[in-house]
Amino acid sequence: MSRIRIPRLPRAAGAPDIPLPEPPAALRRGPLREGAFGSALHDPRTAVVVGRLLGPAFAVCFLTGVLSHLMQHQPGWLALPSRPVWGYRVTQGLHVATGIAAVPLLLVKLWVVYPRLFAWPPARSVRHALERLSVAVLVAAAVFELAGGLLNIVQWYPWPFPFVPVHYWIGWVVTGALVLHIAVQLPTIVGHWRRARGTAVPQAVDGPSRRGLMAALGASVGVVTLATVGQSFSPLGKVSLLAPRRPGVGPQGLPVNKTAAGAGVLAPIRDPAWRLTVVGPRGFSVSREELLAMPQHTVTLPIACVEGWSASASWTGVRIRDLLERAGAPEHATLRVFSLERFSPYAVMEMRREYARDPLSLLALSLNGEPLAEDHGYPARVIAPNRPGVLQTKWVSRMEVVL
């Protein structure tokens, strides 16, 4: 059995390539001895084949993740469209689906390449040591992102730091390390493509078992995807046994992210003296009955949670732009919305004009033909097109025109 061959890297011009001293032969035991890993599947070719699937999954996951970040923390220079209404539903559904599919892909990729952990000598040069360090960063960051993302889906936060910003920044670390990794491995990747296309494909003895590995990998990706994608793709809702939330399951046929009891708002939302206060050039305050007496509109819009589940529903209420006009807001004004919930990152939300002026953006009073359930935001909640679920503020009590 031959030792894992580590392809020689082309030397970049000017890169330091100072050879390190050879380590003593006495250390070469166990996994460090020559030929310790027998399977022919621990080869660069299999690593490339799996990498060709893992790379695109990470790319889609990263791009949709950055988009989600921009939509939740909209920078002043960026105008976001309120259409298509299902935009965020699709991009965030893809974010979570590609992240979940990447789990078996990453596990197999790590299994294929892990013998390299014991490559001997551990570093052939300073340059090689730096490369190995960048792979260590890539693996650690990728495992962190996928594990953290999965735990976030089941809303379990066993760590002391805020999940969202850390998930976001480590996403950049993964991407940077991945781009570097692909650049370093380019000779192997290109070599694989050449051989795949050319006639000189060696019909290696390991052919069937690599095919077997890829078939098993394809099957696992299929199973985890089918078991979860129904959380956003309703036709598959029934087979999505692992999805924490499914369209159609919950009060009024819609999943709940946080209950009214959990948010500690039961007392204020049940208070018959509840009023909506709108602060602006011609600010006003109205009861729920007065809101119901204003022109009502019904729209079909999805709630699309950052955690990947989404579900469409029929909402009825007052157009936000009607409230803005009544308050004398100028056309360009941003709207700030306050929930009765306190001490929550969702207690205050901002809505720029593209969303606030969209005729589909409502202060909803009813859901699927019934008065809003308490858990869905009674007495009034925001629903707007192409928005992350976290911005669909529930239990609204106050709106301010930001001039």
Ligand SMILES: Nc1nc2c(c(=O)[nH]1)N[C@H]1C(S)=C(S)[C@@H](COP(=O)(O)O)O[C@H]1N2
């Ligand atoms: N005040 C308040 N509004 C909120 C939330 C919250 O925790 N507090 N959760 C948000 C999130 S993350 C989502 S996905 C949607 C879910 O709406 P639903 O529970 O009515 O389905 O509400 C949003 N509005």
Ligand SMILES: [Mo]
């Ligand atoms: Mo959410």
